[in-house]
Amino acid sequence: MKLIKKGAEADIYTGTWKNSKALFKTRKIKTYRNSSLDSKIRKQRTIKESQMLSQVKSFGIPTPLVYFVNLEKSMIVMQEIPGKPVHDLPESKIIEISKQIGKLVGLLHKNGVMHGDLTTSNFILFKNTIYMIDFGLSQNSIKPEDHAVDLRLIKEILNSAHAKIMEPSWKNFLNGYKSVVGITYQTKIVKLVSEIESRGRYAQVV
């Protein structure tokens, strides 16, 4: 097995599983964390992620296939998507793709799931298809507040990591989102996003 990425939460290796190429995602022990807290978090997220990767396929969201789960090691064996994370694409491409990402997030929310970690690193472009990954923080939730937390996070990421293209990307994202959830729900969620932002420390109170 070869280490290809040391992520924030897990280490990603490539290797083979039953004669085919596969990714091994292992949530390693975090020594800085209290051990009982650590094992609880790692186990919960491994279960959540493996379940959700399969569940959201029925909504029409492309995700990698799950081959195997080893709870002892907090490890998921899954299909490798040999594309590029949206985060690393050229800026013009990110603007364009934002609409598609908005649609996928819309599908997720429409079916009562929040992702919990919507960043541009968690979408992979491969052969004109966008795959959604990293469901460790996801939850089954139909609460508008939870959906708004998702949108607020991707907005925060666009605002910080992609500041130059924030406006067109966000606009496209919202258009894609709206095309799935409808204008009424979209307006409601966007309003909630501003509400969450206004709770931020020292935010402008209008």
Place this chain on the structure above:
Amino acid sequence: MIGLGIESTAHTFSCAVIEKKGKKGKILSDVRKIFRPEAGQGIHPREASRHHIENSPIVLSDCLNEANVSVKDLDIISYAAGPGLGPCLRVGAVVARSLSSFYKIPIYPVNHAIGHIELGKLLTGANDPLVLLVSGGHTMLLSFLNKQWRVFGETLDITLGQLLDQFGRSIGFASPCGKNIEELASTSTNYVSLPYSVKGNDVSFSGLLSATKPISEKSKVDACFSLQETAFAMISETVERALSFTSKKELMIVGGVAANKRLSEMLKDVCKRHGAKFFVVPLKYAGDCGSQICWTGLLESQVKKSAKLKDTFVTQSWRLDSVVVNY
């Protein structure tokens, strides 16, 4: 160039003199008086501002004496114009305006939070860090891009400092309680399960605060230990996410809670994992101080004209990501 900085955003009234030569700054003096509420109580803005008013003359003259400069040697005066408690902010601003108008010294309003970061960079030598600002007023992860500090994650409700202070007060400590909690926590290893709330890169502490209070009725030490372990693990996780996402090779931690050793220990471990250098602001300058205001004012004076007296407001709500940094 010699500057005077005045800090009065919350519990601290402080004046500092810094001499700037090129990119280097030397702190000639930094004098503080800290408002201490009674045990179990927080900072009452009116009481704190009264404390600041009473102490401002002595802090100012001590600061100048210690630096061995007179008012006439000062090239600029800067004051913390926000964010902070209105009545407290006003005290610092009044002192700054009086000196500026009487002695005709250029005046610079400074963002207190930017001050934490800039002083941190001066003292640690960090170059392009991911910044963790943890204090009573802030809990934010920031990185610098296109002339502005961009927020990668922050608290959605109370800050880490407030979490520690409000819990500490509930068990009878006086604010700031971080040190007392750290001492108690170090005597326990019994972890009690508490709510862990990380939402992407953001954190939420209010549920954790409510859940920790009943535990303290059984054991104060276990409550302190579990509270620290949970809250710091949440912070460490978001730091790890941001390091991995931004690929920054430096982490700098500033603000009052930077003084906590357990937090530093955890973040050091995170940095090791990601091959990042770890910088923590020296203990003496972690909390609010005049130096942070003075140094930022000196940096601003390189690129900006001083403010007109009529524009020297204070602003209780002034987010640091709205400040354009040109130096």
